[in-house]
Amino acid sequence: MISPDTTHPPHSLRLRSGNQMMAEGALQAGCTFFAGYPITPATGIFKTMIDLLPARGGVALSAPDEISAVAYCIGASMRGAKAMTATSGPGWALMTESVQYALMTETPLVVALVQRLGPSTGGATQGGQGDVLLAEYCTSGGYTIPILCPTNARECYELTILAFTWAELFRVPVIVLSDKETGMTIESVDVGSLPSITSQNRPSNFAFRELGGFRQNERKGTYYFDAIHEIPVFAPVGGPRKVTATGSAHDKQGRLQKNSPETLEVLLHLEQKVRWRLDDFAVVTADLQPAAGTLIISYGITARAARDAVSEARRMGERVSHLIVHSLFPIPVKKITQAAHNVDEVIVAEENMNGLYRSVIDRHLAGKRVRGVNKIGAMITPQEILEAIMS
Amino acid sequence: MMRAHEIIIAGFGGQGVLSMGQLLAYGAMVEGKDVSWMPSYGPEMRGGTANCIVIISETRISSPIVSCFDSAIILNQPSLEKFEGRVKPGGLLVYEESAVIQPPTREDIEILAVPALQEAMKLNKRQVTNVVMLGAFIERRPLVSAEGLLKALKSVLPERHHHLLPLNRQAFQIGRELAQRKEATA
Numbered sequence: 001m002i003s004p005d006t007t008h009p010p011h012s013l014r015l016r017s018g019n020q021m022m023a024e025g026a027l028q029a030g031c032t033f034f035a036g037y038p039i040t041p042a043t044g045i046f047k048t049m050i051d052l053l054p055a056r057g058g059v060a061l062s063a064p065d066e067i068s069a070v071a072y073c074i075g076a077s078m079r080g081a082k083a084m085t086a087t088s089g090p091g092w093a094l095m096t097e098s099v100q101y102a103l104m105t106e107t108p109l110v111v112a113l114v115q116r117l118g119p120s121t122g123g124a125t126q127g128g129q130g131d132v133l134l135a136e137y138c139t140s141g142g143y144t145i146p147i148l149c150p151t152n153a154r155e156c157y158e159l160t161i162l163a164f165t166w167a168e169l170f171r172v173p174v175i176v177l178s179d180k181e182t183g184m185t186i187e188s189v190d191v192g193s194l195p196s197i198t199s200q201n202r203p204s205n206f207a208f209r210e211l212g213g214f215r216q217n218e219r220k221g222t223y224y225f226d227a228i229h230e231i232p233v234f235a236p237v238g239g240p241r242k243v244t245a246t247g248s249a250h251d252k253q254g255r256l257q258k259n260s261p262e263t264l265e266v267l268l269h270l271e272q273k274v275r276w277r278l279d280d281f282a283v284v285t286a287d288l289q290p291a292a293g294t295l296i297i298s299y300g301i302t303a304r305a306a307r308d309a310v311s312e313a314r315r316m317g318e319r320v321s322h323l324i325v326h327s328l329f330p331i332p333v334k335k336i337t338q339a340a341h342n343v344d345e346v347i348v349a350e351e352n353m354n355g356l357y358r359s360v361i362d363r364h365l366a367g368k369r370v371r372g373v374n375k376i377g378a379m380i381t382p383q384e385i386l387e388a389i390m391s
Numbered sequence: 392m393m394r395a396h397e398i399i400i401a402g403f404g405g406q407g408v409l410s411m412g413q414l415l416a417y418g419a420m421v422e423g424k425d426v427s428w429m430p431s432y433g434p435e436m437r438g439g440t441a442n443c444i445v446i447i448s449e450t451r452i453s454s455p456i457v458s459c460f461d462s463a464i465i466l467n468q469p470s471l472e473k474f475e476g477r478v479k480p481g482g483l484l485v486y487e488e489s490a491v492i493q494p495p496t497r498e499d500i501e502i503l504a505v506p507a508l509q510e511a512m513k514l515n516k517r518q519v520t521n522v523v524m525l526g527a528f529i530e531r532r533p534l535v536s537a538e539g540l541l542k543a544l545k546s547v548l549p550e551r552h553h554h555l556l557p558l559n560r561q562a563f564q565i566g567r568e569l570a571q572r573k574e575a576t577a
Contacts, residue, residue, distance in 0.1 A: 123434075307453040
């Protein structure tokens with residue numbers, strides 16, 4: 001395997017896998033805590049974090065299992081650290097209980113989920129895009145969990161930084177949904193041209209009192225809000241103020257309560273703080289063509305095949321638009337409906353059996369003919385998408 | 392050179408299939424090409440089949456997977472059966488001679504049999520079989536300069552193995568000469 005660079009190719013080009021870039025993005029974002037349990041195809045993130053994070057003064061732990069890994073991260077984040085874990089489908093299945101706890105306690109958390117072929121332990125070394133809805137709908141109640149989806153190594157870096165910003169600013173768990181091919185394919189990355197931004201920080205009692213135009217009353221505690229979509233100011237566990245955290249329904253002071261109006265307001269708030277900012281969460285790459293009859297929607301590794309198919313179709317005289325969705329959830333409804341505005345037909349290409357993402361965006365595409373290009377066990381090729389466009 | 396050259400390298404795990412691909416990718420990147428290296432292997436620790444797709448391109452690569460290949464470097468029989476039919480007409484198939492019982496039959500592609508294992512054994516280091524193969528391949532398809540590849544080798548090999556660099560150079564050179572000789576007799 002490639003060892004760290006000892007020579008310097010022209011223009012600061014390096015060979016990097018998506019997994020490595022995700023770890024490097026996390027470091028750039030200011031991640032100070034990582035805990036994980038190795039699992040193919042996410043191990044590259046685990047290994048890179050273990051290699052690099054301690055040297056930068058952070059903590060990288062090899063946990064005894066995935067449940068511990070994510071729980072360590074939540075604990076570290078409650079103390080104030082920017083925390084991340086990385087896993088694949090089988091590990092994610094174990095993490096979902098704790099991820100709900102992070103959501104309930106408004107604890108920032110980034111989970112890198114590198115998909116492989118499921119169900120169960122499935123194909124450890126085979127790719128897939130089958131965890132899209134398993135990732136999004138892991139909560140009882142179907143709370144919106146932001147999901148970012150990179151298509152290549154560079155985007156792994158950029159979107160991981162963005163994931164930290166969202167997790168921190170909105171105090172939510174955020175998933176970076178990669179896949180085996182995006183994570184393990186090595187490609188040339190111009191590391192000299194990477195953005196030098198870091199992630200933003202969570203609203204804190206001590207540094208951040210104004211958010212979304214609302215002044216926070218910092219004496220009211222780490223779960224307190226006035227308007228339902230307001231992000232409460234964060235106070236760390238072990239800090240100067242008492243913090244009560246519970247995964248059970250609670251009031252704005254974090255006290256366990258049954259069914260009081262304030263408790264229900266807190267539950268609504270957990271969803272509304274994300275819903276209210278829908279437009280802020282929309283990240284897409286739109287390559288639209290005037291008078292196109294067909295729109296291809298794709299994400300993750302399949303977007304790369306789709307891009308090749310679209311250029312080939314255009315070369316053959318077809319008019320076709322392409323929308324790559326990077327923020328799968330919350331669904332960027334406006335961007336999708338805008339892109340689909342004038343087309344008759346929408347083709348959603350994704351590497352799963354039943355068209356998982358298609359099934360949730362379908363309702364926003366009323367009046368269009370919507371079909372899928374789907375496959376399991378191997379990547380969708382440009383040729384297969386091209387055939388769908390031409391048929 | 393074509394704008395993009397797509398190569399499949401396939402064999403058993405442990406034959407150096409994946410490292411060979413990384414060498415190629417690294418060498419090409421150093422020479423300013425866009426590259427992608429996509430691995431595919433089974434869940435076994437050893438003995439399973441392994442392959443990688445390497446794309447070397449003058450322009451930006453989008454999809455790391457393709458349906459057909461410009462070249463195939465084959466190190467076992469199952470891989471030959473799987474990939475012979477997926478080499479583009481006019482493409483190149485290089486295979487390790489001793490690992491293949493049923494040789495390829497296509498007539499619309501260039502075929503090169505390389506006794507790489509045998510040559511590596513002569514050097515008392517069967518681990519350099521892949522480098523012999525790579526030398527033969529590069530002789531036929533000079534996508535990367537020999538110098539670039541040897542430089543890549545130095546970067547790819549961990550320092551504790553740097554004493555093996557001269558041996559690898561030698562193996563690479565033998566591969567090139569084998570390909571030249573086959574050309575002469577073909």
